[in-house]
Amino acid sequence: MRTVPGPTDRVVVVGAGLSGLACALHLLGAGRRVTVVERDAGPGGRAGRVELGGYEVDTGPTVLTMPHLADEAFAAVGDSLARHVELVALHPAYRACFADGTSLDVHTDGDAMEAEVRRFAGPADAAGYQGLRDWLERLYRAQMRRFIDTNFDSPFQLLHPDLARLAALGGFGRLDRRIGRFLTDPRLRRVFSFQALYAGMAPARALAAYAVIAYMDTVAGVWFPKGGMHALPQGMANAASGAGADFRWSSEATGLERSAGRVRAVRLASGERIPCDALVLTCELPTAYRLLGRVPRRPVRLRHSPSAVILHAGTDRTWPGLAHHTLSFGAAWERTFDELTRSGQLMSDPSLLITRPTTHDSSLAPPGGHLHYVLAPCPNTAIGPSAAVWRDLGPRYRDSLVAELERRGLEGFSASVHQEQLVTPLDWTAQGHAAGSPFSVSHTFAQTGPFRPRNLVHGVENVVLAGCGTTPGVGVPTVLISGRLAADRITAGTGSPSSRNRQQSAAPIPSAPTGTGAHDPS
Template sequence: MRTVTGPTDHVVVVGAGLSGLAAALHLLGAGRRVTVVEREALPGGRAGRVELGGYLVDTGPTVLTMPELADDAFAAVGDSLYRRVDLIPLDPAYRARFADGSTLDVHTDGDAMEAEVRRFAGPAEAAGYRRLRSWLEQLYQAQMRRFIDTNFDSPFQLLHPDLARLAALGGFGRLDPGIGRFLSDARLRRVFSFQALYAGVAPARALAAYAVIAYMDTVAGVWFPRGGMYALPRAMADAAGDAGAEFRWSAEVTELERSAGRVRAVRLSSGERIACDAVVLTPDLPVAHRLLGRAPRRPVRLRHSPSAVILHAGTDRTWPELAHHTISFGSAWERTFEELTRTGELMSDPSLLITRPTTHDPGLAPEGKHLHYVLAPCPNTTTGPPATSWHELGPRYRDSLVAELERRGLHGFGGSVDRELLVTPVDWTAQGHAAGTPFSVSHTFAQTGPFRPRNLVRGWDNVVLAGCGTTPGVGVPTVLISGKLAAARITGGDRPGRVHTPPPRRTVVPSSKGTADDPT
């Protein structure tokens, strides 16, 4: 594995998002002095926090899987995720609602999910689910250490027995047909293939290897940090501070001082100069490339994932049909992905993710209120409407989403809204995200593994990238890994493996304020 050359005693980490905080913790654990520079006044990056008239709103991801990857960062400094954060296991992990009126609860326990599939679609599909679950587990085992949690220096690193194992499992086929080998019910196939959208590729075109995301969601388990997803970066920042990291909040890096191929210091917008031996850059690629002075040459221009419109709505009521996470599928499927990834149109029959964090933490809203997060995928600004058009388009699309929610059974949703925040591609663009998408570079074959933008920067001896635009890719688990991999480029290797204590599985007592089964 190639590493940063020369001294690495003092490392500046640019950005206190999940990747930057993971990198900081692993660097601290390896004995480095670390300064974290963050342009916002609080940690989190994409996983930030906004206070909205008494509602505490998570601005980024709402789904936490593979918490042991976060614990790995805490363990680097002798700390523990489970000491810092109260993790609540979600059961169901999701509730899927379909256009025909049917509903499926997605359980991560194999026996419970087999029984649910049998109720939903019959014994043949239940047997198929068991075979699918085994295949997902095998895919995960074949990929994790060799293709996800690894630093690539050359495509030749793919030439390993695990590559043959992955091929034998059908990992280089297409995702939708791969799922179809086990399940014939079209609704069930959606439940185990919609995750391809996280990778920015339609299920019909995505590699079957990306079923590993379905493994994380439907087998490994989904968790909710009490206090919202922001509790995770807040705890990581606290642990890093306790381990000796220095934080500069509301401080933007405007220049990298370079001499003889090395960054000697970072300069802040305030004029302050911070001398350093190495730098970890975690902003989205356009911002990182601007600081570096250029973008690396690639034979083909980078392609980006679809974007999203998010409606954060504080309401005075909720609805019994909602779980913590509810996926509301439209009738269309192939056409939806065609619109999102090729024709650049807004979804004519949208599939939506609706998250209600107050299901398990009423304290995120004022007394008697509820918080709902509605995510509608949309084309990015390269494929679809340009960012500036969303100033006018956004409010209209918001109204159409509310009308669609009410048509699907959330009667009175529009009238119940007490506070709201609408986020569209124009907002993602303003934050520096390429193509107006928070999901960064898509996971086509040519942008995966050793073909994804490398975390070592050619021509810069002591700069490393981290975050969703570099290896291994998009999503909370992979972004946490990217921070660890960036730290390994500086420290010279991974720290010894650790045995993680899994978070306790416990029964959650329904809140009197309203849960999926007990709305008030």
């Protein structure tokens, strides 16, 4: 593994999102002096927090899986996730509701899910589910350490026996076909293949290897942090501060001082200069490359994932058919993905994610209030409506979205809303997200593993990238890994106890949640 040469005692991390915080904790555990520069007033990045008239709104991800990865970052400084964040195991992990009026509770416990599949689709698919679950676990084992949790210096690193194991598992086939080998009911297939959208791909075109995301969602367990998802980055920032990190809030990095192939200092908008021996950039790729004064060397332009419209709604009522996370599928499927990824049209029959965090934490809303987060995927601005078009399109789309929710059983939704915030590609663009997408670079084969923008920067020997635009990719688990991989580039992966232990052990298979309440995933 290539590492940053020369002195690395003083490290500046630009960005206090999940990847930057994970990186800072691992660097601190390895004895580095760390300064974290963040343009916002507090931690979180994408996993931020907004207050809407007494409602505490998570602005980013709402689903937490693989919490042991967060615990590794806390452990690097002798701390633990459980000391800072109370986790609730979700049962069910999701509720899937279909256009034909049927519904399915998605359990991460194998026996409970087999019984639910048997009730929903019959004994043949119940047996198929057990085969699928076994395949997902083997797929995870084959991929995690070799292809996800690794720093790539060359595509030749793929030439390993694990590549043959992945091929033998069908990882290079198409996702929807592989899922179809186990399940005949098309509704069940959706539950285990929609996750391809997280990678920016349609299930019909995504590699079966991306079913590892379904493993995280449907086997490894889904948790909710009390206080909302923002409690995780807040806890990480508190742990890093306690371990000696110097946080500079409301401080934007505007320039870099370079000499002899190294960055020597970071300049802030305030005029302050922060000297450094190494630099970690966790900001959006366009921002990172602008600071570096360069563009990535790639034969073709980067392709970005679809975007999303999010409606945060504080209401005076809720609906008993909703779980903590509810997947509301439209009747259309293949056409929907074609609209999102090819034709650039808004979904004609949308599939939606509805999250109700007040299911497990009523303190996020005023007394008697409920908080609903509605996510509708939409095309990014490179193939769909431009950011400027969304200025007028957004309010109209909001009204059609609310009408669709009411048609799907949430009667009275419009009248129940007391506070709301609509987020569209216009807002994502204003935040610096390329193509107006918060999901960054898509996971096509040419943008995955060693072909994704690497976390070492050509021509600058002491700069490392972290975040969803680089290795290994998009999602809470992967950006936590990204932060650790960036730290490994600086410390050679041997500085902190957590890094040494990780190198000496095989990839764990996280256990599914077995109860509600506080959970220590360490």
